[in-house]
Amino acid sequence: MAGIYIHIPYCRQRCYYCDFHSSTFLKNMPDFLDALIKEIELEKDYLAGESIQTIYFGGGTPSVLNAEEVDAIIQQISLYHEISSSAEITLECNPDDLNPEYIRQLAASKINRLSIGIQSFDDRQLKAMNRRHSAEQALAVVKGCQLAGFDNISIDLIYGLPGMSLKVWQQNIQKALDLKVQHISAYHLTYEKGTVFSHQLKKGNLRECDEESSNQQFDKLLDMTGSAGFEHYEISNFALPGLHSQHNSNYWKQVKYLGLGPAAHSFNQTSRHWNVSHNNKYTDGIMAGKPNREIETIDKTTRYNEYLMTSLRTMWGVDLEYLMQEFGGPQTTLFEKSFRKYIDQGKAIKEGHFCKLTRDGFFISDKIISDLFES
Ligand SMILES: C[S@@+](CC[C@H](N)C(=O)[O-])C[C@H]1O[C@@H](n2cnc3c(N)ncnc32)[C@H](O)[C@@H]1O
Ligand code: SF4
Structure with a gap:
């Protein structure tokens, strides 16, 4: 697996x-796609013949x-792997x-789960984040995907945004729940180095959400999703029973995975490698048969x-039998x-x-986890 x-x-x-x-330089995409198709072939033995349970x-x-293009990639994978x-x-x-038209084509393809980045149902917030869509558009496309037959849809939301009130966050969660999607990923905003938000923060043009508001928003998220029957199965992830993201759950269970494309990580339980985060260097390396990547042996x-x-970070927690067997x-x-x-x-509890x-x-959780780390 x-x-x-x-x-x-x-x-x-x-x-x-x-x-x-x-x-945002989409003109290079054909070269990237050629390289990706080639990388699938180059890495055909990485998973040692294991059957593929998830593609993301x-x-x-x-x-x-x-x-x-989506179909061609899946087709190429199926040439070298058994897809369950x-x-x-x-x-x-x-x-x-x-x-x-695109939704209809995707529904006819092998894609059976969509993860749609909505981020917010508030137009002012969408604009402040530089998103290209409106709240109304987001609602309409989710409904369109459901009508086309997608029965496993996840949406992404962000909270802890500058100036976000509890009321607006509550309305966002309610709109997500009203859509009757199967899965919600809700991430607390992080200020990443080099982003416009982090520059604005440094210049004093943005006010970071305080800890109390963050906690209240997280609390509201747990209450509302819980009442609607969602399982809080990972810090940022909520799913109706049986509809967890299998792909992400497998990362957390240390299942092997192969990552393809620039910046993608691969893990085979003894080592990890990651491709260069640069599209041209990635493409040149793959086409020359010498992937540009770094590798780390995992002790x-x-x-x-x-x-x-x-x-x-998951609802399953640490499995003592697994610890015993592996460590x-x-x-x-x-x-x-x-x-x-x-x-x-x-x-914490032990069950x-x-x-x-x-x-x-x-x-x-961050404090508890770092305290439990072995140095
Ligand atoms: C890799 S992005 C791709 C999603 C897709 N391109 C989109 O924009 O809808 C996956 C998700 O990570 C979340 N994300 C990215 N950067 C974030 C940040 N700095 N803080 C919180 N969430 C973030 C967003 O919710 C986003 O939808
Ligand atoms: S959230 Fe990141 S990955 Fe998604 S569209 Fe915006 S910039 Fe691109």
Whole structure:
């Protein structure tokens, strides 16, 4: 069982908060696509014949691809891998790309899950973030995708935005719930270096959301999604039962994955490599048969810390049986001993062989996780 991630490094316009690798120079896309098709062939043995359970087109903006290009990529993958008949195949989309004809073509393709970046249902906020779509457009495209037959749709929202009131955030969550989507990813805004937002913050033109407002917004999110039947299965992710993102869940469970395209990461349980975050250098390297990338061997301590970091952010928590099997008895005992104090403080619980954070624990998850790290 393994996953494939494909990074599509193009956006029609840059959003003011985002530092994901992408370029607005779409003219280079044909060269990139040639390289991507070649990289699939070059990396055919990386997953050692494991069957593919998830494929995720992320970005950048994968919906800049037309439906034939999406199909050609999946077709090339299927030449070298066995794609499970129940595979989850996700395409990240921007609302402004989802015209009725494109939605119809995607519905007829192998894509069976859409992740739509809505960010906000408030036009003023959308403008402040430099998004290309309106709230009305976002509502219409989600409905259009549902009518076309998509029954596994996720939407992205951002909270903790400068000047965001609890009332506006509550309205955003309500609109998301009214849409009857299966999955919501809600991220707290982070000020990433080099973005317009972080420059504005430095110049004093933006006021960061204070901790109390952030906590209130997170609390509201948990209350409203919980009442609507969503499981809070990872810090930023909410799904109706059985409809978690399998692709992301597999990252957290340390399942092997192959990442293709510039800036994409790959992981095979013993090492990790990442492609250069530069479209031309990526394309030149692949076409010359010498991928431009860096590789890191993962030692046991790193793998242990990565496991804690990802699993404690999920509703499943740390599996003591997995710890025992992968890291041995003494390490597991040490973990249980350090974890005990959070159970005593009501910030964590142990259920069977799983150790997880409570709602109170989630509020300070970063602190708890770094405290549990092995150095
Ligand atoms: C890689 S982006 C791609 C999505 C797609 N291109 C779009 O814009 O809708 C995935 C998601 O990460 C979130 N995101 C990106 N930068 C962020 C930031 N600085 N703070 C919070 N969320 C962010 C947004 O919600 C975005 O939809
Ligand atoms: S949020 Fe999406 S569209 Fe905006 S810059 Fe980031 S990847 Fe591109």
